[in-house]
Amino acid sequence: xxxxxxxxxxxxxxxxxxxxxxxxxxxxxxxxxxxxxxxxxxxxxxxxxxxxxxxxxxxxxxxxxxxxxxxxxxxxxxxxxxxxxxxxxxxxxxxxxxxxxxxxxxxxxxxxxxxxxxxxxxxxxxxxxxxxxxxxxxxxxxxxxxxxxxxxxxxxxxxxxxxxxxxxxxxxxxxxxxxxxxxxxxxxxxxxxxxxxxxxxxxxxxxxxxxxxxxxxxxxxxxxxxxxxxxxxxxxxxxxxxxxxxxxxxxxxxxxxxxxxxxxxxxxxxxxxxxxxxxxxxxxxxxxxxxxxxxxxxxxxxxxxxxxxxxxxxxxxxxxxxxxxxxxxxxxxxxxxxxxxxxxxxxxxxxxxxxxxxxxxxxxxxxxxxxxxxxxxxxxxxxxxxxxxxxxxxxxxxxxxxxxxxxxxxxxxxxxxxxxxxxxxxxxxxxxxxxxxxxxxxxxxxxxxxxxxxxxxxxxxxxxxxxxxxxxxxxxxxxxxxxxxxxxxxxxxxxxxxxxxxxxxxxxxxxxxxxxxxxxxxxxxxxxxxxxxxxxxxxxxxxxxxxxxxxxxxxxxxxxxxxxxxxxxxxxxxxxxxxxxxxxxxxxxxxxxxxxxxxxxxxxxxxxxxxxxxxxxxxxxxxxxxxxxxxxxxxxxxxxxxxxxxxxxxxxxxxxxxxxxxxxxxxxxxxxxxxxxxxxxxxxxxxxxxxxxxxxxxxxxxxxxxxxxxxxxxxxxxxxxxxxxxxxxxxxxxxxxxxxxxxxxxxxxxxxxxxxxxxxxxx
Numbered sequence: 001x002x003x004x005x006x007x008x009x010x011x012x013x014x015x016x017x018x019x020x021x022x023x024x025x026x027x028x029x030x031x032x033x034x035x036x037x038x039x040x041x042x043x044x045x046x047x048x049x050x051x052x053x054x055x056x057x058x059x060x061x062x063x064x065x066x067x068x069x070x071x072x073x074x075x076x077x078x079x080x081x082x083x084x085x086x087x088x089x090x091x092x093x094x095x096x097x098x099x100x101x102x103x104x105x106x107x108x109x110x111x112x113x114x115x116x117x118x119x120x121x122x123x124x125x126x127x128x129x130x131x132x133x134x135x136x137x138x139x140x141x142x143x144x145x146x147x148x149x150x151x152x153x154x155x156x157x158x159x160x161x162x163x164x165x166x167x168x169x170x171x172x173x174x175x176x177x178x179x180x181x182x183x184x185x186x187x188x189x190x191x192x193x194x195x196x197x198x199x200x201x202x203x204x205x206x207x208x209x210x211x212x213x214x215x216x217x218x219x220x221x222x223x224x225x226x227x228x229x230x231x232x233x234x235x236x237x238x239x240x241x242x243x244x245x246x247x248x249x250x251x252x253x254x255x256x257x258x259x260x261x262x263x264x265x266x267x268x269x270x271x272x273x274x275x276x277x278x279x280x281x282x283x284x285x286x287x288x289x290x291x292x293x294x295x296x297x298x299x300x301x302x303x304x305x306x307x308x309x310x311x312x313x314x315x316x317x318x319x320x321x322x323x324x325x326x327x328x329x330x331x332x333x334x335x336x337x338x339x340x341x342x343x344x345x346x347x348x349x350x351x352x353x354x355x356x357x358x359x360x361x362x363x364x365x366x367x368x369x370x371x372x373x374x375x376x377x378x379x380x381x382x383x384x385x386x387x388x389x390x391x392x393x394x395x396x397x398x399x400x401x402x403x404x405x406x407x408x409x410x411x412x413x414x415x416x417x418x419x420x421x422x423x424x425x426x427x428x429x430x431x432x433x434x435x436x437x438x439x440x441x442x443x444x445x446x447x448x449x450x451x452x453x454x455x456x457x458x459x460x461x462x463x464x465x466x467x468x469x470x471x472x473x474x475x476x477x478x479x480x481x482x483x484x485x486x487x488x489x490x491x492x493x494x495x496x497x498x499x500x501x502x503x504x505x506x507x508x509x510x511x512x513x514x515x516x517x518x519x520x521x522x523x524x525x526x527x528x529x530x531x532x533x534x535x536x537x538x539x540x541x542x543x544x545x546x547x548x549x550x551x552x553x554x555x556x557x558x559x560x561x562x563x564x565x566x567x568x569x570x571x572x573x574x575x576x577x578x579x580x581x582x583x584x585x586x587x588x589x590x591x592x593x594x595x596x597x598x599x600x601x602x603x604x605x606x607x608x609x610x611x612x613x614x615x616x617x618x619x620x621x622x623x624x625x626x627x628x629x630x631x632x633x634x635x636x637x638x639x640x641x642x643x644x645x646x647x648x649x650x651x652x653x654x655x656x657x658x659x660x661x662x663x664x665x666x667x668x669x670x671x672x673x674x675x676x677x678x679x680x681x682x683x684x685x686x687x688x689x690x691x692x693x694x695x696x697x698x699x700x701x702x703x704x705x706x707x708x709x710x711x712x713x714x715x716x717x718x719x720x721x722x723x724x725x726x727x728x729x730x731x732x733x734x735x736x737x738x739x740x741x742x743x744x745x746x747x748x749x750x751x752x753x754x755x756x757x758x759x760x761x762x763x
Contacts, residue, residue, distance in 0.1 A: 171203025
């Protein structure tokens with residue numbers, strides 16, 4: 001009963017009615033109709049026909065991922081899914097900053113997260129900052145991925161703008177054995193082994209991948225090792241999967257580049273290193289069973305441990321004291337002491353720097369239980385889903401700032417002196433409880449009504465182990481409702497409309513970095529603990545969608561919709577210091593994201609084509625005053641005034657995606673895709689007073705030649721025309737490190753043209 005594209009009415013009726021074998025085979029055989037079934041909860045078990053879901057849904061199969069030669073799931077959705085953009089803030093293929101409708105799912109702690117991500121029903125947002133580490137999700141292990149739009153409360157916390165749910169492969173869904181070898185530009189090469197098998201009752205699936213590259217920017221190597229395995233059992237009514245996953249990843253993300261330096265050498269870096277290591281271990285058990293022909297019970301339990309270490313060589317606010325003592329002072333002239341309270345001598349160097357290090361040990365565990373009951377009510381078909389979830393995270397975080405000096409290539413050399421004021425040792429304890437339901441009633445064959453809701457209860461406890469400023473206990477709770485309908489005017493044309501609400505509780509990292517008078521340097525130092533309000537999102541969306549199955553012997557799907565999401569008490573990271581990563585989190589009132597989405601996909605015998613367009617108007621609705629000392633338009637106190645209607649930074653207004661794949665001759669498939677993003681404002685220019693980044697368009701090519709069922713060659717070329725472009729911008733101060741570099745703009749640099757070739761062997 002997994003979510004899948006089901007051909008023939010017998011399979012569609014089985015999933016929708018919940019009764020295995022309930023349809024008459026002879027009658028079903030007479031009507032061949034493709035019905036796409038979409039899972040309607042994080043567990044991704046049984047589901048609903050897509051035309052009965054009152055909101056836009058985008059799905060990705062394992063075949064889609066494979067045909068695009070995607071490096072990761074984030075890489076695929078960047079190029080193919082509508083309303084998705086990526087800001088290359090880190091310039092690392094496994095550390096993308098993914099946005100959907102202006103809501104973020106990113107590994108960066110400085111970005112408030114607005115999307116929830118699930119893998120086999122396990123919440124993948126990290127406990128400490130709700131961040132999403134895309135490098136921990138092995139792309140080749142994904143069987144299906146679904147992007148749900150809106151503030152669907154069923155998907156729990158962080159589902160402000162949308163939710164991504166993934167189901168991984170098993171020996172039943174992916175039998176066979178493959179070896180993939182590839183390499184090309186920037187010293188990038190990878191090797192991957194996948195193996196799946198079953199005997200009808202038991203099975204296994206294993207995927208092992210090793211990826212390495214030198215990187216296209218200076219000092220930017222990456223080493224990613226992923227291991228994934230599932231051991232499964234199933235019979236006619238039940239299934240059970242034991243999943244084990246581990247990662248050992250070391251990634252360099254050298255961040256934004258001063259604009260003047262970018263114009264001289266776009267492959268350069270500002271300061272280095274900026275290294276992140278992720279060590280994941282995951283063990284999970286999930287299963288489902290049809291207790292009766294109409295009642296399915298499903299659930300999971302999991303244990304997840306992720307150990308993250310960062311090492312960032314950065315610019316410094318420290319300087320030699322003016323009193324002639326030879327000691328170290330901060331930018332305000334105050335003496336800097338070490339962790340033992342002793343004065344720190346100023347290094348004898350032209351440029352001072354800092355080594356900012358941190359460790360985050362996160363252990364999380366939990367589970368969920370869900371029932372799906374399908375039964376006629378007063379002659380109308382009804383599907384009722386009820387469930388609950390529990391997630392608990394135990395966090396040990398520590399950070400230090402070491403006084404350092406800059407080398408000629410802007411690397412850092414530590415002195416051994418650790419700054420006492422910057423030391424953080426904090427333990428966090430996070431618990432999330434959720435109860436939810438979703439009920440869909442088919443009033444007629446054309447009209448389906450859906451109502452849903454979820455109660456969220458969250459506790460966040462902070463225990464300061466290096467003082468008392470960070471101690472705190474916080475409780476957040478809310479019930480979020482949703483209601484919608486679908487109506488089929490014709491078999492080829494349907495209407496959907498929906499209203500939904502969801503909330504996001506402030507994370508430990510936000511609660512410990514929310515004082516504008518004491519800004520912190522992410523992800524390394526936290527000061528004070530004023531409370532923050534939880535964010536509440538309210539979404540309206542409506543549109544038309546349909547399909548043409550007999551037009552020019554092609555299958556054509558299309559959609560046209562409107563959406564609007566208002567975030568109340570939205571939390572943003574406000575840049576406030578001289579350094580690019582210095583600032584604080586704050587509630588800024590109401591922000592709004594609304595727009596238009598248009599899409600069309602078509603399939604012929606040997607060709608596929610798709611186009612998506614999004615008009616996104618993301619604005620502040622509440623005026624406020626923010627610190628932005630590096631913004632050239634800031635006042636004497638380093639502040640800018642945000643007015644109602646100013647656009648949110650980092651969000652392009654227009655997005656276009658086009659792709660085409662053609663089987664030129666038997667065995668040879670060629671494909672091309674294009675994305676266009678309009679300009680966006682710099683972070684730190686929430687008032688929209690400075691020139692935004694320029695728009696850009698990128699073109700990619702990919703292809704595969706299959707000699708036989710066992711051997712295939714593939715190739716991919718990114719940025720075909722070697723376009724120079726920027727996907728991200730913020731303000732900073734480069735003048736201390738690079739004298740004369742007075743332009744305060746920093747940009748996220750897009751990758752140049754590159755290509756890779758590989759071979760895949762299958763059995």
